[in-house]
Amino acid sequence: MATNRKRRFGDRREGRRLRTLDPYHAMTPFIMREKSEASNYFSEEVEVTDIEKYLRKKRASGKPGLGMLHLFTASYIRTAAQYPAINRFCSGQRVYTRENVEFMMTIKKQMKMDADSTSIKASFEKTATIDDVYNKLNSEISKVRDEGEATSTDDIAASLVKLPRVILRITVRFLELLDYFGMLPKSLIDASPFHGSVIITDLGSVGLPAIYHHLYDFGNLPIFIALGAKKRKYELNSKGEVELKKYVEFKLVVDERICDGFYFSQAFKYFKSIMKNPETLDEPPDNIIEDID
Secondary structure, eight states: OOOOOOOOTTOBTTBEEOSSOOHHHHHHHHHSOSGGGSEEEEEEEEEOHHHHHHHHHHHHTTOTTOOHHHHHHHHHHHHHHHOGGGGEEEETTEEEEOSSEEEEEEEESSSSTTOOEEEEEEEEOTTOOHHHHHHHHHHHHHHHHTSOOOOHHHHHHHHHTTSOHHHHHHHHHHHHHHHHTTOSOHHHHHHOTTSSSEEEEEGGGGTOOOOOOOOOSSSOOOEEEEEEEEEEEEEEOTTSOEEEEEEEEEEEEEETTSSOHHHHHHHHHHHHHHHHOGGGGGSOOSOOOOOOO
16 A cells, blocks of 8 residues: 655655664664674564464465465455554664565475575555455466466576676675665665565475574665475363363564664564464455554
8 A cells, every 4th residue: 555655855766765763773774784693683483373263264265375385475465554663673773664565485496306496576566455465475486386487586696696796795885885885786686685565484484394494684674574384283272181282483683773673572472363364364354553754
């Protein structure tokens, strides 16, 4: 959902500068200049018995292949609609907020050991439903895997790696300088796998547990989410009976400069509540909360 805010001096192509940020958080990017020194690590799991029932019902209704990745993506977008600070980013030692939620994913073009990897970027309005997420993600993945279409990321990377390594190193440093001052061309920002709201990987799809994946200092991606394989636990229910439960673990690495720990904790409590009530994702949110000015 686009806003009527006009672009102002100091805004970036990909985001609006936060001018009323409190002094503490405005100062933080000057103390922690890189994401690698501002990373916090967070691990959580969600019980998926009811979630699996919901996903099976959606698949039976004409959404084959709809799975945990789609649900996590849609739940994150819904959370960003209510907790907009998780959709901020830090560039040039200033904090900005995005209007849309941009997801990055690295995928194999084929499920083979020697197959090439590439990245896809999908931008969603905060009104997106799980059906919107399913359609868009599947479309982007299909372009790469089924149609063999090269992404703009592939094209740019192919051009850059042809340069002598000294020239390539200078070129990357020059791009970093442009990015610092918000002068990176829009075409590069749109193609860059290092600029977006969040990068997500579904390790559960290949049977692996979740990992803590580092953030990249280049670009402005502030959050990395890794989903793990389902695991089973025996637990006692309220009647004292033993039940077998299924869980999915997810791990996050977040740039603490975009908002404080209390805000993150409240946002991810909401995220888990959406995961446990996935039917709410079938319709757009009733309202969207905008970030501060």
